[in-house]
Each structure stands twice: as C-alpha cells, then as structure tokens.
Amino acid sequence: MASRDISETHDWFSDSARLHIKRRHAADRRLRLYGIGAIGLAIGLLAVLLGSLILSGHSAFVQTMVPLEIYVDPDAVEPDNVGGGNYRKLVRDAFQDLMPGEMSRTKQRAYLDMLSSGAPFMLRDRVVSNPSLIGQTVSISVPFADPIDQFHKGITPRDVPEAQRRVSDLQIGYYDQLLERGLISAPFNWTLFTAADSRFPEMAGLAGALVGSFYALLVCFLISFPVGIAAAIYLEEFARKNRWSDLIEVNINNLAAVPSVVFGLLGLAVFIGFFGLPRSAPLVGGMVLSLMTLPTIIIATRAALKAVPPSIREAAFGIGASRHQVVMHHVLPLAMPGILTGTIIGLAQALGETAPLLLIGMNAFITSAPGGLTDPATALPTQIFIWADSPERGFVARTSAAILVLIGFLIIMNAIAIFLRQKLERKW
C-alpha cells in the first residue's frame, strides 16, 4: 500500500524535512508581517489625515473676542423700529471708548477695522430679541475681524514686513495695548455651531449646513428606509428565483456602484427640471441621496433577512402563519438590528456625499439656517466645499474644523451602528 511506502521512506526528522518545516514557518511569519504592515500603513495614513486636520482646524474652535459695554441709545434705536437702528455706530462708539485720546481719521479707520463687521448684527440680534434693553447698557463680547483673529492665534506672524501681512503695524500697536489691559480673550467659538454661513469668517458657522444635512438625511431616511425594506422583503421572501429576479438583483448591485455624480444629474433633470422642485432645497437633496442609500439598504436588509434561520420561518409556517405573518411577526423583527445597522451606514455615506448636492445647487451662499424642507440650504460637505473655496484666511481653519465636525458625526453614526449590531443582534 502506498501509505506504508511513504511512512517507510519518509523520515520526518531528516534535515530536508526540518528545512521544509522551517520554510513553511518563515512563510507564515512573512504573511503575518505583510498584514501587520498593511494595517500599520492604513492606521498611519488615518492618523496623518486626522492629525493634519486637527493641527489646521483646532484654531477655528476658539474665537478672539473683545468685551464691550454698549449704551443702547434710544436716539439710535427707536422702539417701534428695533431692527432698523444704527447699531454700527453704537458698537463703533463703544469700541472707540476703549482707546481714549484723539485719533486721526486714518488711525481711527485702522483701529475700527480691527472689529468684525458682523459685530453690529450681534448687538442688533440681542436688542431685537429683548427690546427692553433700549436705554440700558449692554455687556456684550464681539469678535475681532479675521486678520486680528489670525494674528492673535499666531497664524499671522508678527516679525515679517508689514506689506506681507494683513495686520498693519498701527493695528498691532492697538492690539498690544488692548491685550495688556486684558481686553482680548479667545473663548470657545460657539458661532461655529450657532451661526449660518457668512462672508466674514469670524461670523460664519455650520448651523445652516447642519440643519440642511439633517433635513436632507431625514428625507433620505423617510424615503429609502421603507422603500428599501419593502423591496428587500419582496425580493427575499416573495419573488421566485428566475431570470427576472436575477436581473433585478444585478441591477440593484450595479445601482450601488453608480458614481454619485450621476444621481446628482438625475436629480437635477428629474426632480428640479421635470417636477419643478426648488433648487438648493434639502428636500431634493434628500431625494437624490435616497437614490444612493436605497441599494445599500436593500442589500443590507436582504442580508439581514437571509441571516434569520430557516427554522424560525418553518416554525411559523408550520403553525399556519401566512407569508405576511411570517415576515411581520418573526422574520422582520429578528432582522431589524441588521437592517438598522445597514441603514445607519447608508445614511452615514449619504451624510458625506458631496457631488450630487453640488449639482442640485446645495452649495449656494445662504446666510440663514433653512426653516423647512424647501428652503434653500447647504449641507455639511457642501459647506466644506464652499469654505475651502473662500479666499479669507479664516476659512482655512474653519474648513478643517468643519471636516472634523463631519468626521465626528460619521464616527458617531458608525459607533451607533456597531453598538446596535453588538447589543441587539441575536446569536443563534
């Protein structure tokens, strides 16, 4: 017999056998090292990405401010026209008061330019929301203009020729005086989260983009979740396997691979062009995004339905449950954790999607958060796109900060998905 021949001729402890084993172990070790190297590379790149974002973006999370005591003069603000008051003068006067003594017009202009052009609007908002402040003195911290902000944060260097920086020597002089008197502080930049977009970096925030993204994702969820589940249930539980179901399956898988810009063109042509829905609206954005999320949800739902053991279906059929009852009472509840996981991952993808939103005009310059689904809005990724394109120095850090916020949301969503998968998914 052959087996006996081998055992007689083959010596497991000969030198050649040892060499053979050694080579095999070396190959194992090499494979492991390659794997570790690949993972190290991936994590390293991720760390570089995050590191550079934090490095360039962290300064946007604080804002250089100056506290002002402003007397809301009834002459400047009439009680029956609160919104139309001359707040610019009030703010400028209060800021001027910080620097006593005569100033030439040029010096005065240089000094007043240090303050953000948005400062009067902050005072106006405060007074409009509380008209009883007219005739009283308001304590309010207002932001400096972007060049001073950048200078304070050390992004604009002091020791370069005056022509190479946007802060003049004169302004640096005033800055040093104010700093010495403790009038310059850099608290957390709430504006970044409470304000909508602005031409002035120190006044610009992500509120509009956050609300826009929320509305778009809401629409996306409301469309793709029920439609995706219904489609998946039909394909998985009802459709007979034949050429048509194969065709549908192939198409759904292809749909998931279609470049997102194509969906944007489709949305532009169909939703805006044909149905006449408004441009730049989260409603249209959500509809376009749902086209992309749909295949993801269908595929995830089908996988989750497939993972429900056949014994549960058999048990339900065996007791006389109809197809509808089998699906609704047993299969779907058991598949739900998997479906939710897939849905959240799909929505996270949609949250980061930029190209289709650009095509339907969600990259417009909009200075207030949308009040509804059809108001023009931006979304987080398109806001990043807009800021990255803006010339003001302050938008550089804000772009990175916005990316960090977006990544933060993505991490939260993926963490929820992982949590759901681990906590809810049943083990059989």
Add this chain to the structure above:
Amino acid sequence: MVAGSATGRPAGDANDEPEGTQAMSEVEVLEAVKPESSPATRGGPNLSATTAPRARVVARDVHVYYGETHALKGIDLDIHKNEVVSFIGPSGCGKSTFLRCINRMNDVIEGCRVTGEITLDGQDIYARELDVVQLRARVGMVFQKPNPFPKSIYDNVAYGPRIHGLAGSKDVLDGIVEGSLKRAGLWNEVKDRLKEPGTGLSGGQQQRLCIARAIAVNPEVILMDEPCSALDPIATARIEELIDELRENFTIVIVTHSMQQAARVSQRTAFFHLGNLVEWGETEQIFTMPNDERTQGYITGRFG
C-alpha cells in the same frame, strides 16, 4: 381494507440472519407494539383504492420532484385516526418530503412539485380552494431541531391561537396556553416563568414547548420529523411518553431513525427506500415479519 392481500417474501428469512434476531429481540424486549393497534393493513403496489372509513389522511400516487430530482415515486398510504404511524428508512429516502406533503410545507420550497392526491378527512388538500394556512392549523408540525420562537414561553404557545383567532379573550387564551402546556407535560416546569424566553429552556423542554405550540391550535394530525434526534435519552423518553398520551386526541405521524423508537411509539410503520414506500403495516409485523427484503435489510441494520 384488504388485509393480507399484499404478497411479500416469506418473512421467515429474517431469522436466518444473526443481525435479524438481534433487532427482533430488541423489539420484543421493549414490548413496544400496542395491542390495540389497528388490523394489519399491508401496503404494496397493488393497494386497492378503497379506504377504511376511519382513515384520516389518504395519499394516492404521490410524486414529488425537487427540480429534476424525483424524490417520491408514487406513494400510496393511509393514516388512521388516533394512531401513531412511524416512517422509517435510510437518509434521503423521502420521509421528510412525504411528511411535508401532508401539511403542504413543500409549497414554501422553491422548485418543489407535488403530483397525485392527498386527502384529509376526504378533502383534497391540494385543491385550489383549500386554504393552506387553515390546513397547517389542522395538520401541525414538530421539527427535527427544536425551534421555539425567540419570544416568551407564553407567546410561543399563544401564537397559533392568536393568528387563527381561536381565543376571544385573554382568559380563554390563558386557558389554552395552560392546557396545551399541560398536555405537552411542560406546565409544571414552566408555570412560574411563562414570561421568560422559550429559547432559554433545555433542548427537551424546547421540543415539548414546540409540541405545546402545535397542539394549542387543536390540530387533527401532528407531524413529527425526527423530534428526538437532537435530544438526550431522558428527554427522548419523555417525548415518547408524551406521544403515547397524545395519541388519544391526535393522529400522529413520526419520522424516526431509531427502530426502537418506532417500535415503542407507533402502531403502524411505513418503510421508505429511495423514494418508494416499500412496505407498510402493523409495526409488529414490519419488525418481525417484513415482507420485503429491503425492509428486512434495513431493520436488521444491513444498510441505512
């Protein structure tokens, strides 16, 4: 019935085989064959179309195809009221397939085609107007692997009555649940934890829960596909006892791989081989004097 009309090979051959005597003595020791079992009804190719009035399920010329596979090749079989019939035969011979024909569970399997006629109380169960959901309430099923729903013990048993609208009120439902669990011999073990998940019970308890779930809708026939194959001997013994008790109220068909089990619980036995129903009759007769060589070979352990 045409008792004894079928001709087979002389059963005495079996005694010449050493394995044969062994298998037989097991049967005798177990004293499994119930004395009140029905008169011999031997099947065969020439079975007449007449059926006994008390036949519950009557199958005539049943063929089943899974795509190209011809899994059952013309089955003729009667299953009587209040008796336990066991199906035996080597793996893949079509026992489960035939069982699933009786409650049309094959409908769910894609590519499965059934021809021939099966009637339940004279009603063609493959008739167009028959509601398959109702049929499955009348013909319950217990599966090989215990498969309670991942719900509470109470909800497991209450599920059938709920979906079939059998219980008008909570009290009635409570009664049905208690009664079913009692009949399944599980009540004392679970009465204090009806709200706990059914999947937390032991294997044997789970299987009895599945039996309780099946009988909660008061079926006429209960089909059991190797209900003990995943259980330990003690749990198996409990289920076998239970089957014997349930016989009073239900007609039971059980697929089993254990000759002893078939002998212990069933009055009649059908032997399947390669998609054919080779032989069927009184359990005692099948085990002591099989007509067919293949039956002989199988029960004496020569193949299977």
